[in-house]
Amino acid sequence: GELVVQFTHSQSxxxxxxxxxxxxLTPPRGGKRYLEFDVLFPPDQSNPQGKAxxxxxxxxxxxxxxxxxxxxxxxxRTEACESAEDEEEEGxxxxxxxxxxxxxxxxxxxxxxxGDVEVGYEEWNKVVGLWEDEHRGIQIxxxxxxxxxxxxxxxxxxxxxxxxxxxxxxxxxxGKAAVTFRVSFPATPGGPATESAVWLVDADGTRVVHAGxxxxxxVLTRPxxxxxxxxxxxxxxxxxxxxxxxxxxxxxxxYAAGDWCLPILHTEAALRQGTDYLxxxxxxxxxxxxxxxxx
Numbered sequence: 001g002e003l004v005v006q007f008t009h010s011q012s013x014x015x016x017x018x019x020x021x022x023x024x025l026t027p028p029r030g031g032k033r034y035l036e037f038d039v040l041f042p043p044d045q046s047n048p049q050g051k052a053x054x055x056x057x058x059x060x061x062x063x064x065x066x067x068x069x070x071x072x073x074x075x076x077r078t079e080a081c082e083s084a085e086d087e088e089e090e091g092x093x094x095x096x097x098x099x100x101x102x103x104x105x106x107x108x109x110x111x112x113x114x115g116d117v118e119v120g121y122e123e124w125n126k127v128v129g130l131w132e133d134e135h136r137g138i139q140i141x142x143x144x145x146x147x148x149x150x151x152x153x154x155x156x157x158x159x160x161x162x163x164x165x166x167x168x169x170x171x172x173x174x175g176k177a178a179v180t181f182r183v184s185f186p187a188t189p190g191g192p193a194t195e196s197a198v199w200l201v202d203a204d205g206t207r208v209v210h211a212g213x214x215x216x217x218x219v220l221t222r223p224x225x226x227x228x229x230x231x232x233x234x235x236x237x238x239x240x241x242x243x244x245x246x247x248x249x250x251x252x253x254x255y256a257a258g259d260w261c262l263p264i265l266h267t268e269a270a271l272r273q274g275t276d277y278l279x280x281x282x283x284x285x286x287x288x289x290x291x292x293x294x295x
Contacts, residue, residue: 005037017041032057034145055145063143070143119144119169123177126203127169131220133207138220140179140201144169149181161185166198178202 005020023037036055043050052066060075119127124144130152131138137152147169151162163184172178184196197211205220271277281291 003035005035007039013041026055053146063145065142065146068141068148070141119171119177123203124169127177127179127201130223131201131205131207132223133218133220137223138201147179149179151183157185172200172202172206174202174204174206176202176204176206 003023003025005023007015007018007020009015010018019040021038021040023035026034026036034055034057036053039052039054041047041050041052047067049067052064054062054064056062056075060077062073062075064071064073121144124147128140128142128147131140132152135156136154138149139152140147140149142148147167149164149167151159151164153159154162165182165184167179167181169177169179178200180198180200182196182198187195195211197209200208201220205222207218207220209216277295281295284291
């Protein structure tokens with residue numbers, strides 16, 4: 001029959017405000033199946049959507065996703081349970097009923113055809129985080145059971161016009177943990193109302209994009225920490241008055257200079273990095289002192 005979930009008590013919200021929707025049993029996977037459902041309640045400051053997604057296994061471990069934040073709850077049974085055998089049989093009947101009477105074997109065959117392999121927790125941690133190329137950046141977050149993807153920046157389109165759906169963690173053909181999702185965006189003039197592309201990004205940053213009948217593969221990288229860039233600029237500013245090696249970074253402010261002086265600066269910078277000059281000045285630098293003026 002129909003699966004029903006209801007709250008018996010809660011320390012954070014009145015039970016009367018808690019309703020449950022979209023209850024389902026997931027297909028068998030790795031000898032386990034999960035109960036998933038949405039918890040609905042009046043919106044507030046902590047959760048403006050008034051919604052949370054729960055995924056619970058047979059051991060009482062619950063993964064939650066609410067207001068973009070993931071969490072984990074451990075629950076215990078409060079009543080004596082039937083034997084494991086009876087419980088498994090009852091679960092089989094409920095699952096088959098909830099899935100149109102299909103057998104477990106057929107569901108497993110469908111999963112094999114789909115190529116959907118469960119991704120482990122440690123593997124998934126190699127996928128989440130920030131990825132970027134020279135044109136755009138994405139952030140992958142959330143648990144592997146219901147991941148989320150958002151664009152952080154793009155040189156081609158406004159981020160607000162990039163809508164991500166159909167996000168799923170899986171194992172890529174390369175064997176690496178990966179995430180796949182669909183990106184929808186406004187079409188160009190004269191085309192359909194919207195266009196879309198399907199992305200797959202694995203733990204090594206390999207990206208495969210299918211769009212408009214074409215397949216494109218390239219590589220995303222982890223962004224360079226901004227603090228490192230600030231530290232580099234700070235060091236250049238601090239040493240500007242004492243160093244003549246500005247020709248090495250003439251393309252960065254505040255060292256932008258005219259073309260007429262760059263050969264001179266490059267030559268002087270090369271001399272200052274030479275073995276003879278470093279041998280004469282190294283002892284002063286090691287002692288934390290500047291070299292004498294004649295050097």
